[in-house]
Amino acid sequence: MKPFAIAGIQMRVSATYANVELMKLKLDIAMNLYPWVEMVVFSELCAYGPLLHHAQEVPGLFEEEMRAAAKKHGVWLLPGSIFEKRDGKHYNTATVIDPQGEVVTRYSKMFPFYPFEVGVTPGHEFCVFDVPDVGRFGVSICYDMWFPETIRTLTVMGAEVILHPTMTGTIDRDAELSIARAMATVNQCYLFDVNGLDSGGIGRSIVCGPDGRVIYEAGTTEEIFPLELNIERVKRSRELGVLRLGQPLKSFRDHIGDFKIYQPGAKHPYLDSLGPLIKPTRLNKLTELKQKEADLEIPVSGIGYKGDEALTNEINFE
Template sequence: MSYFTIAGVQLHALHHGDNTDAMRHRINLLMARFPNVQMVLFSELVANGAATHHAEPMPSNMEAMFCQLAEEHRIWLIPGSMFERDGDKIYNTLSVINPQGQVAARYRKMFPFRPFEEGVEGGSEFVVFDVPHVGRFGVSICYDMWFPETTRTLAAMGAEVILHPTMTDTIDRDIELSIARTNAAINQCYFFDINGAGAMGNGRSIVVGPAGDVIHQAGIGEEIIPLEIDLNRVRREREVGLRGLGQPLKSFRDRSVDFGVYRSENSPTPFLDTLGPLVKPHRPDNGHHDI
């Protein structure tokens, strides 16, 4: 089977507080109206808000509630991400829940939005998972996609679909739309970039095909995005090229160049060390002082 139906949910949610009742209600309505949906994907940090003091060890009661919902509706469920407490560290963690209500995988966001996402550690392990008889899926979170190495690694691990919850409420959303299209095209995969609405994001979730084509772009309000995708399209375009043209994954595999910028020692790019510390921008001192 190469056809698979995924519903992205762009939810209007509270920035600080428990949004799980709204998520449960939305899933129940979604599955009643679109019973063909096989996977549901929410946006980043939508379940419990964007405050790190809500962080809990995993497995948690909140995660268990989502497991029950997945089993009840027999769906794959990615309920966005939640802050996870592990000892004295906090991670931005996504749970992949299968239709049996089991946590199939957890992924920790690799690139917290520093310097603004303070007090959050970056993860170090890539996550892909298989939907039996369908294909391989990869996950990333928000700022991760600004680093092409993340999506490229998932594609190199065999991911045919990238599931990417985000929480973007800033003026760079239009740039992210371009990045989503680029990541899909250069890795020849589907890319589901699902944002929040209201206080949890400025919307404009986007679903992109393996040729970089926009399958759907949401508005700024609440929206449910159920879409059937065809994994054979990914396989065909990886075989013969994007629109019968470029085959970037094969070219990357067969490259002769060694990217020295990725060496952790003896890097030939000392320029990066001249960029200064990773801190928030501050107001310049214009020479005027209060009396």
């Protein structure tokens, strides 16, 4: 057995003031109660909430404070994420800090929650890191999980545990819990999903094992949930199968070149027919939008993804 103890911190998040001091207090409490914990994970946008005007450069003051906190307690720390200002754009970025207070890696969310998370630019690099003598960890953020390619890619890169800060305050949390179980199962990995409260989500954080079973599901109040994971279970699952049955990673390996939809230049007429990536609206408004698309002789689809402000301003989505 190769045990490794991770604590998730599900806490209230304010959108009107910084939550950094409360994060440090929660970390102090967690380490006082559970000194055997080796890694701590907070929720997405926990430090400053979901408003872009709190964005800052990385590295910056927040990262410095979190580095000091990790070093103080001698733990691995993933302090959720913050909005990062970089090259005139905004990213949703998480930092991984080791027990010596050093930054190991950073990850920018690949799939902002378009068309709702407007103004945020997608990242384009996957993120894995090694905890010496324990295993390989991957990082994804919230909506990333809805795209199976993201978790699968981290798995192909060797990730055995997926750390997944989340900020979900909407009615689709039940769907996310199902996705978390599915991603853990088909990728034969641990998935450690930490959601926030109030402006940071509706709680119900979840931790799943490599057989897809729920190890822990939090409620809808503040919680610190420390769990000791056995990383050897991942290796055993991948060697012998999920519950000694299906071996999805090996099967994927043996057919990895057969998916023509991913090949450069592939056409996707059905996907192209689905319409623009915009907030749902009343039917008559959608009809007007399609007419504007035809009049302008441009595809409105994908404007949110590409972040073309000029075009977005020209077309009134309301």
